[in-house]
Every structure is written in structure tokens, then in C-alpha cells.
Amino acid sequence: MKLKELESCLQQVDGFEEPKILLEQYPTSPHIAGCMLYTIHNTFDDIQHKLVADLGCGCGVLSIGVAVLDAGLCVGFDIDKDALDIFKGNVEDFELSNIDMVQCDVCSIGSSYAKKFDTVVMNPPFGTKHNQGIDMQFLRTAISMASTAVYSLHKTSTRDHIQKKANDWKVKMEVIAELRYDLPASYKFHKKKSVDIQVDFIRFTPT
Amino acid sequence: MKLLTHNMLTSHVKGVTKGYPLIIKATEVKVNELEFNAQFVSRMIPKLEWNALIQAAEWLGRSQDLPSTLIPNYENDEEFLHKVHRILLEVEVIEGCLQCPESGREFPISKGVPNMLLIEDE
Numbered sequence: 001m002k003l004k005e006l007e008s009c010l011q012q013v014d015g016f017e018e019p020k021i022l023l024e025q026y027p028t029s030p031h032i033a034g035c036m037l038y039t040i041h042n043t044f045d046d047i048q049h050k051l052v053a054d055l056g057c058g059c060g061v062l063s064i065g066v067a068v069l070d071a072g073l074c075v076g077f078d079i080d081k082d083a084l085d086i087f088k089g090n091v092e093d094f095e096l097s098n099i100d101m102v103q104c105d106v107c108s109i110g111s112s113y114a115k116k117f118d119t120v121v122m123n124p125p126f127g128t129k130h131n132q133g134i135d136m137q138f139l140r141t142a143i144s145m146a147s148t149a150v151y152s153l154h155k156t157s158t159r160d161h162i163q164k165k166a167n168d169w170k171v172k173m174e175v176i177a178e179l180r181y182d183l184p185a186s187y188k189f190h191k192k193k194s195v196d197i198q199v200d201f202i203r204f205t206p207t
Numbered sequence: 208m209k210l211l212t213h214n215m216l217t218s219h220v221k222g223v224t225k226g227y228p229l230i231i232k233a234t235e236v237k238v239n240e241l242e243f244n245a246q247f248v249s250r251m252i253p254k255l256e257w258n259a260l261i262q263a264a265e266w267l268g269r270s271q272d273l274p275s276t277l278i279p280n281y282e283n284d285e286e287f288l289h290k291v292h293r294i295l296l297e298v299e300v301i302e303g304c305l306q307c308p309e310s311g312r313e314f315p316i317s318k319g320v321p322n323m324l325l326i327e328d329e
Contacts, residue, residue, distance in 0.1 A: 049247045051211075051254075072247035073296060075212055084320055097241040098296075100212045104323040112217045116254060 007034035024125035028061045037065040050118035060087035067096045076101040107137045113145040120146040123153045156198035177201040211295045218307035226307045228259035231266040233303035249282040
């Protein structure tokens with residue numbers, strides 16, 4: 001599948017109807033999701049026939065892409081029932097059967113899924129809404145769950161901090177790409193039409 | 208909820224030391240076809256808690272097909288792999304609940320999604 005085809009496919013995925021600000025909900029754009037998944041699949045072969053987890057899956061853009069790229073099974077995890085309902089609708093629209101989902105708090109998972117998944121993909125909350133540090137909690141959990149690799153998006157401004165943590169956790173960190181995350185005004189209080197956030201697309205692997 | 212997912216779920220209720228496996232009480236079960244891939248199934252088998260899978264199949268009334276211990280050389284037994292594929296990936300619990308074997312706490316499953324959220328003091 002070509003990148004353009006994947007992107008256009010992901011454009012069909014329904015997003016949040018009423019995004020919850022405190023959960024930092026916004027859809028991962030089809031372009032960013034497409035680029036991420038295309039690289040994970042073509043450069044690293046970490047999707048097809050693999051067991052993949054999507055932490056903070058929301059409406060499921062990443063999971064749908066993972067399933068379309070022929071993962072053995074993709075399991076989405078999210079705390080919000082409303083988001084998971086939309087995700088369910090998307091799965092039905094796409095007629096995918098290699099997807100499952102669990103409602104839970106990613107920050108409370110601990111190590112129950114230790115090394116159970118081949119790959120973890122995620123676009124975690126960045127910690128901008130009274131939830132500082134949540135991105136690192138997601139990362140910690142993701143690393144414990146994945147036996148091969150974790151693929152995640154983090155603000156470029158936090159890169160050094162993450163590198164330090166990666167060293168502490170004995171995990172290899174590779175910035176695959178720098179992306180400009182164009183967040184369109186998704187909440188009523190957003191004054192600008194859209195905002196560009198510099199984001200690193202990072203691959204973590206055990207050393 | 209597929210049984211591959213169930214095989215990984217545990218109860219985190221405070222004080223519980225063995226919240227696994229979660230007892231399945233299903234009121235609605237569906238079979239959703241998924242393309243068979245021998246490589247994927249044989250790679251998943253060593254990651255499973257095999258006894259928990261057998262129990263889960265029993266709770267759903269589908270244990271007749273599976274051996275209680277893993278046969279050697281299962282990677283080359285296509286018939287066996289097909290059976291595992293079926294129970295692991297195609298059988299789905301749509302409605303019901305999962306019960307913590309130690310605390311008795313029930314986690315509801317609604318529209319195929321188990322809700323593992325605990326309230327504050329649990």
C-alpha cells in the first residue's frame with residue numbers, strides 16, 4: 001500500500017464528537033498517522049502479523065491503520081467510553097476483525113502486560129492540561145509492554161528530558177523524524193485557527 | 208473481547224495478589240471471522256498462559272477442541288493451529304462481565320469492550 005493510499009484511507013476515520021479537554025483529546029491527523037505507520041511497516045516491519053498495542057487509542061486512527069496494514073491483532077487502550085464507542089463505529093465501518101479494545105487507565109496498568117506485545121504505537125497526551133508527566137507514564141508503560149519496539153510522538157522541546165529517561169530505563173532512543181503537528185482549533189477557547197507544534201517521532205527499543 | 212486479550216487481563220483491585228485469570232461470565236458471544244495466519248498463531252502460543260486459555264474456553268462452552276497441555280511440535284500441526292486461531296481470535300465476548308477470582312469484583316463487558324476502570328478506593 002502506498003503512503004497516499006494509507007492517508008486517504010485514514011481520512012475516513014471518524015474523530016471525536018465532543019473532545020474532552022482534560023483528557024487532551026484530539027485526533028491524530030491522517031497525514032501524521034499515515035507517515036508514522038508507513039515507516040513502522042516499511043522500514044521496520046513491526047506491524048504485519050504482529051501483536052500491536054495502541055495506548056490512548058481515542059477514536060482509533062492509529063489502530064485502524066495498524067489493522068489495515070495487516071497486524072495479527074491490534075488492541076486499543078483508552079480511558080474514555082465515548083471515544084471507544086466512536087472507535088467501535090470506525091471498526092465496523094472499515095469491517096476490520098483484527099482489532100480489540102480495552103477501557104482502562106493506562107497510567108494504572110503497571111507491568112501486567114510485560115513484553116506481551118511485539119509493538120506499541122501511540123500518540124500520548126502531552127501533559128498540557130493539569131496532567132504533567134503523563135507522557136512519561138505512558139512511555140514507561142509502553143516500554144514494559146513491548147518486546148520489540150515502541151513508536152511514539154513527543155514534543156521536540158522534551159527531547160533531552162526523554163533521552164535522559166531512556167538512558168535510565170536502559171532503552172535505546174532513535175528520533176526517526178521531526179514532524180510539525182498542525183493542531184486545528186479543536187476547543188472553543190482556541191483563539192488561533194491552528195497551531196504548529198514541533199513533535200518528534202521516536203522509536204524506542206530495548207538495549 | 209477476544210480471548211487473546213482476555214489472556215493478558217488481570218484484576219488490580221487493592222490487596223489482590225492473584226487477580227488472574229478473570230472469570231468470564233458471558234451473556235452474548237459472537238464468532239467473527241479473521242484471516243488465518245499460521246506464523247502469527249504459532250508465535251502467540253508461547254506468550255499465552257495456556258491453562259488460562261483452556262479455562263476461558265471452558266467458561267464459554269468451547270473447550271472440547273483444545274488439549275489441556277500443549278502438544279510438542281505444534282508449529283507444524285495446521286489443524287491444531289486452526290483450532291487455536293478460532294478460540295483466540297475469532298470468538299468474541301460481546302456482553303457479560305469478568306470477575307476477579309480473589310475479590311469477586313466484576314468488570315463489565317459492554318459491546319465487546321471490557322471496562323477495567325477501578326473507582327478511587329479500590
